[in-house]
Amino acid sequence: MGVENLPRRVVLIGPSGSGKSEVAGRLAAALGYRAIDTDAMVEDRAGMPVFEFFARFGEPAFRAIETEMLREACSSSGTVIATGGGIVLKPENWTAFRPESAVIALTAAPETLASRIERQLCEGRTQAVRPLLAGDPVARLRQLVALRGPLYAQADCVVETDDLSADEVQESVLRYLRQQAGSGTIPRYSLPTAIERSDIYIGHGISTEAARLARRRWPRAQRVWLVTDENVMPHWGRSIGQVFEVGGFSVNQLIVPAGESSKSFERVEHLCGEMTSGGVTRRDLVVALGGGVVGDLAGFVASVCLRGLSLIQMPTSLLAMVDSSVGGKTAINTGAGKNQVGAFYQPGLVLIDPNFLHTLPAEELESGMAEVIKHSVIQPTTPLGGSSLAHLLESLPSLRSIPAETLTEALSLNVGIKYSVVLADERESGLRMILNFGHTAGQAIEADGYRYRHGEAVALGMLVASRIALHLERVDGRWVERLEQLLSAAGLPTRFEGKAASVLDLMSHDKKNIDGSLHWILPAPDGGVESVTGVDTDMVRLALLDVGAA
Structure with a gap:
């Protein structure tokens, strides 16, 4: 050995x-x-x-x-x-x-x-x-x-x-x-929380250990509420359900429509109703098997049903693996915008299995790469520090086809970056706000008709933020060009097809709006990012026009 x-x-x-x-x-x-x-x-x-x-x-x-x-x-x-x-x-x-x-x-x-x-x-x-x-x-x-x-x-x-x-x-x-040895059954990271510890496992095949890890963590649990969507269910729903059944759990599957429309009060009420009528108890476990939508929805349901049930996140998309499954943010959408109602609710277990990516459509892999690139930009500002992820990405011949071993390394680096931030600021009172790089404009772009996937919108949001930084002379044109090249190499959009006025209106309802002023996470002159307020609306409009808005 x-x-x-x-x-x-x-x-x-x-x-x-x-x-x-x-x-x-x-x-x-x-x-x-x-x-x-x-x-x-x-x-x-x-x-x-x-x-x-x-x-x-x-x-x-x-x-x-x-x-x-x-x-x-x-x-x-x-x-x-x-x-x-x-x-x-x-x-x-x-x-x-x-x-x-x-x-x-x-x-x-x-x-x-x-x-x-x-x-x-x-x-x-x-x-x-x-x-x-x-x-x-x-x-x-x-x-x-x-x-x-x-x-x-x-x-x-x-x-x-x-x-x-x-x-x-x-x-x-x-x-x-x-x-x-090398099985991934030892947690890579562990987050302390007010309710329970959040252990994060990363490894090929770790999903097959889900029941054993759950039994070890919650020895009195007997039932699993497996929340997944119509896209993931045919690929992984049955096999993961069997993993838990073989491990001695009874499994109730809750299948929701794929897409952002499922992140609604109506869907939360429906799921809680199904669980209540099914005899849910405080010892039961909620398992979120899916991408960011399923993770957000199931996590929020776990936080409110019976005032809190233990939660396992099993992300099946790249975006969820590197971002939304780690850190405990859960939310649903409202008429006012995306993720307007939610809670900080840490999963007891996060099982990140790269094998799930084998069935992920190419466009979803590309969408997830936006969060990977985001983490490479913010890394110097995080407690982890350094630029190891940026160096790794720039060393690859292609960002659309990453070897399995390198992908696992990239996943671990990404989770490590986010882990270091959440460990320092779980409730987003300060440092954690840097994780919103690309999200201030990106969430508005996404909510403007939902024509862009989340990662695509974040990619465009990062470009808007970089253009604002360019106009403020915080970065030069070469920095913006380098970001555009990374996004393009990953198959992500670099031009926005939409109206600046619509995006600006949606941004006025952003939950990151503090005292009437939006907090922008912008590239810092010496590397990394920092929070900036007081950015003029006309400058934001100009940045949107720079990336193609009408």
Whole structure:
């Protein structure tokens, strides 16, 4: 097993006495990694043993410093991290160790755990009984395992260690790592949210693991409401439904018409009515299988039905994979414009499977490339920084036919760019607004008769923004020409066939209108983008005319 196929780190969770520290050392030696013990880190930082820290400062103080040490441990790659038994209790700890980590739970019966702890005490391998095990260790371990067991079960792999030696446990974990190498079943990113963590998986075939990942995340869930549209259903609806059925879920399929018309109050009411009459419960899962429309609609339904159901996004279009499935924006359209009613509602799982793109029409692939190009422009301004995506795009001989391996790399880069922004500003109070590059004019262009696909409208919107920047002398003509060449190479329009007056009227209702002024995301002189207000309407009209408006 080559190092390139290994997860960045292995995290061991489980109760006291399960052997995490000993196995961590053995695994690290076998993998060429470094072993880290969070309890040891706490003791080094506090200058006292864990049991003494507990006695002097209490459990809340211990959990706080434990989280701090965990984050520090997870900032490194090539590590095997042994954690304390209660580390699984805090959602933010999962967010810290979940992305790009294989999480392995070591468990055993309470009697086995108590026997091991007693033996460690007799052999002098531990200084004192763990603070939470004082009194009757077996009885207390039963309570702790009952409380924490469902959380341990969320690990990628659970190893029952009762009858295994440390060598055998190590081999079990190595066997799992070999089997999963390069499979994509370890989340690439993980977003902390107020409600639940959003884990993002990227990999060919990851959709076939949907039921297993859902069961691990929501062990009490029994039913799936699979929302898809008439275009996706013949290609993927049946097979994905079978994935969940084989995984032990009952599946209710909700099929909607393809296109923006489905993003309506009427469709939301219809879907919620179908679910209510079908006996929906708070334990059920909503699965959005489709492009941006299905993701927006199903996400909004999940946010309002029974005041919130767990959500899985399974994007089938390039545009949804690189943009709308990540970040938690959901919305429907109204007579006043596009995406006027919605909510920030994070999916618990996002499964990005490039295999879905095999059945995507060429024009939809081209539409999705607009968001890819957008991300390449804004990357220098994001927390991720750099220009790696722009360099990747410019190195390709064609943007219409991208090799599978390169496409997966491009998907990961795009998601990483958006992830870094959403992580810093989930609710679009500041930095996240840069993701609207191309959208201020683009959404109005799209809503003007819906003659353009979303990506095509965003492409034209980026050109309008770049022309405004050109007139403001923020960029030069070569910058605009380079953007036009990228869009053209991807098969996207560079000329708008419509009326400037209609677009300007629609823009006056834009939800990004703050205090009567539109916020434009414009190219910055030194690279990247920035928010600009006070752009004169006449200049916007001139920019629209520049790109072909009448």
